[in-house]
Amino acid sequence: MFIGHFGAGLAAKKIDRRPSLGTLFLAAQWVDLLWPLFLLLGWENVKIEPGITAVTPLDFTHYPITHSLLGALLWSVLFGGVYYFFKKQPKTSLLLAGLVLSHWFLDLIVHRPDLPLVPWSSIRVGFGLWNSVIGTVIVEGLIFAGGAYLYLKATKAENTKGKVVLWSMLAFLAVVYFLNLFGSPPPNQEAIGIVGLSQWLIVAWGYWVDRNRSAVAQPGAAEIKA
Numbered sequence: 001m002f003i004g005h006f007g008a009g010l011a012a013k014k015i016d017r018r019p020s021l022g023t024l025f026l027a028a029q030w031v032d033l034l035w036p037l038f039l040l041l042g043w044e045n046v047k048i049e050p051g052i053t054a055v056t057p058l059d060f061t062h063y064p065i066t067h068s069l070l071g072a073l074l075w076s077v078l079f080g081g082v083y084y085f086f087k088k089q090p091k092t093s094l095l096l097a098g099l100v101l102s103h104w105f106l107d108l109i110v111h112r113p114d115l116p117l118v119p120w121s122s123i124r125v126g127f128g129l130w131n132s133v134i135g136t137v138i139v140e141g142l143i144f145a146g147g148a149y150l151y152l153k154a155t156k157a158e159n160t161k162g163k164v165v166l167w168s169m170l171a172f173l174a175v176v177y178f179l180n181l182f183g184s185p186p187p188n189q190e191a192i193g194i195v196g197l198s199q200w201l202i203v204a205w206g207y208w209v210d211r212n213r214s215a216v217a218q219p220g221a222a223e224i225k226a
């Protein structure tokens with residue numbers, strides 16, 4: 001899953017206006033931000049197997065650190081814990097921890113049974129929505145559009161930049177998603193790692209968006225600056 005995770009990050013702003021969209025993206029996409037790095041280091045592996053699913057040609061052979069349920073759970077606790085240590089905001093820390101963990105469950109919908117429960121187990125799960133292009137686009141598109149809608153409801157642009165930077169980011173994500181769906185398979189694991197690292201730019205883009213938008217007051221709270 002790709003834009004669905006960003007949809008989760010966008011939606012979380014409706015629950016808590018304090019964290020920047022960049023931080024929400026960082027949490028929702030945390031394990032996929034580490035994954036390309038671990039591929040380049042050779043700690044995790046992926047094979048290119050065109051036709052293995054209708055949507056992606058990637059065969060996720062070995063990714064226990066980022067994509068086992070236990071791994072995701074530990075990252076979630078670590079992420080929320082570090083945030084709490086620096087910010088002392090229990091509610092926001094919990095939300096971010098939940099977002100980190102949400103990644104695994106969203107991946108569970110689309111992946112083949114390749115997600116391990118624990119790193120040392122051969123039990124792997126996945127509902128396999130990636131076997132249907134239409135099904136994937138509908139489900140992931142709805143999560144993304146729903147997230148964008150909630151973010152738009154929770155914030156308002158402070159200036160023209162606040163509109164342009166947001167809408168260009170949403171359009172960029174949608175275009176990259178469709179290019180990925182119909183593009184040719186990547187040549188090798190290294191290329192996947194290098195291209196994957198570029199996702200960090202979207203996190204930066206999220207911070208840029210959020211700096212130019214202010215939070216709409218939550219019910220019962222005074223308007224706060226995002």
Ligand SMILES: [Zn+2]
Nearest residue numbers: 001031032107
């Ligand atoms: Zn993932």
